[in-house]
Amino acid sequence: MNGKIILAILVAISGAVGYVFYTSSQSEWNEISEPEPVVEPAAPAAPEPEPEPPKPEPEPEPEPQPEPEPEPEEPVEEESEPVAKPEPQLVQAPDKLAGSDSKVQQAVTDLAQRLVRWVTLPEQIRKWVLTVDLMASEKIPYKHSPIKYDKDPFLVLPTGDETYVADSGNYSRWNDIVGVVADIPVQDAARYYREWSPLLEKAYDELGKQGSFHERFMVMLDEMRSVSEPPVGATLIRPHIFYQYADPELEAASPLTKWMWRLGPDNMLELQDFARNLSAELKYR
Known part of the structure; x- marks a missing residue:
């Protein structure tokens, strides 16, 4: 329990005991005379302890940003071997010399x-x-x-x-x-x-x-x-x-x-x- 609360309770108890003791002693004196009762001010109540300030709630951790999706890599075209151009057609040689x-x-x-x-x-x-x-x-x-x-x-x-x-x-x-x-x-x-x-x-x-x-x-x-x-x-x-x-x-x-x-x-x-x-x-x- 908090120390301030215990102290307040002790003060209140001591006040109550003093009040009882005082009233019982006054009853004996009342048989002789009846003076105006003196009312002693009650002991001031102990101030209520200030409530502790609420602990600040922890700020919510920011949600992790989604990792960006990797951009698709452009397909690398495989280097193809150069295609040899077809050789042009030749005029075919005749079979014999005559008429060539x-x-x-x-x-x-x-x-x-x-x-x-x-x-x-x-x-x-x-x-x-x-x-x-x-x-x-x-x-x-x-x-x-x-x-x-x-x-x-x-x-x-x-x-x-x-x-x-x-x-x-x-x-x-x-x-x-x-x-x-x-x-x-x-x-x-x-x-x-x-x-x-x-x-x-x-x-x-x-x-x-x-x-x-x-x-x-x-x-x-x-x-x-x-x-x-x-x-x-x-x-x-x-x-x-x-x-x-x-x-x-x-x-x-x-x-x-x-x-x-x-x-x-x-x-x-x-x-x-x-x-x-x-x-x-x-x-x-």
């Missing part, structure tokens, strides 16, 4: 359309096989050429008594045909070569030579690649109809080499690059 020119023209049109205007008919396959065989021997076909390419006359500049030097403008005469050949996609050229190889081998067999056309073709590409830089500004003479090099060593070069020199440095390099790339394509694929 129409197919050859279609194939040339597909491979290098601008080349068609210079193609000579008939017997295209046989002419190409003969040309390759001659070039593999470092020669140039002056007859039965598969190409007829019209160009401006060869120009020279006089440098002295019956000596000349080639006009540098001669090189541009070959720009058109060299540009067409250099623009042929090497992969497409290699695909056509493989597709038409059986027919090319048949035409080569007709020449009655040993080996295969493919061997001669690869030798031709190597010969073209091995030609050295052209001798720019070399002195020319004209003992007969055609001009020739005054230097015997230059004049002793093979017909294939001298023909490539006449193309000019830039055209020759373009043609050599094409030969190099085609050779690599045929060797490693």
Whole structure:
């Protein structure tokens, strides 16, 4: 029990006892005289204890916020392997050499359309096989050429008594045909070569030579690649109809080499690059 309440009870009890004692003693005195009763003030009641202030109710704990739902992850697209584009259809090689020119023209049109205007008919396959065989021997076909390419006359500049030097403008005469050949996609050229190889081998067999056309073709590409830089500004003479090099060593070069020199440095390099790339394509694929 609280201490203040106990104290109040004790005070009240002591007051009551005092009051009884006082009244009993007064009754004895009343027999002698009856004085005015003196009423003593009652002992003040003990103040009621102040109620304890109510304990503050604990604030309700905040309800936990619901955890946010994870945002759905965007599906990661798996990297798929690149799909190889289908190779374009080739003009199919005919089964035999006879009557094959129409197919050859279609194939040339597909491979290098601008080349068609210079193609000579008939017997295209046989002419190409003969040309390759001659070039593999470092020669140039002056007859039965598969190409007829019209160009401006060869120009020279006089440098002295019956000596000349080639006009540098001669090189541009070959720009058109060299540009067409250099623009042929090497992969497409290699695909056509493989597709038409059986027919090319048949035409080569007709020449009655040993080996295969493919061997001669690869030798031709190597010969073209091995030609050295052209001798720019070399002195020319004209003992007969055609001009020739005054230097015997230059004049002793093979017909294939001298023909490539006449193309000019830039055209020759373009043609050599094409030969190099085609050779690599045929060797490693």
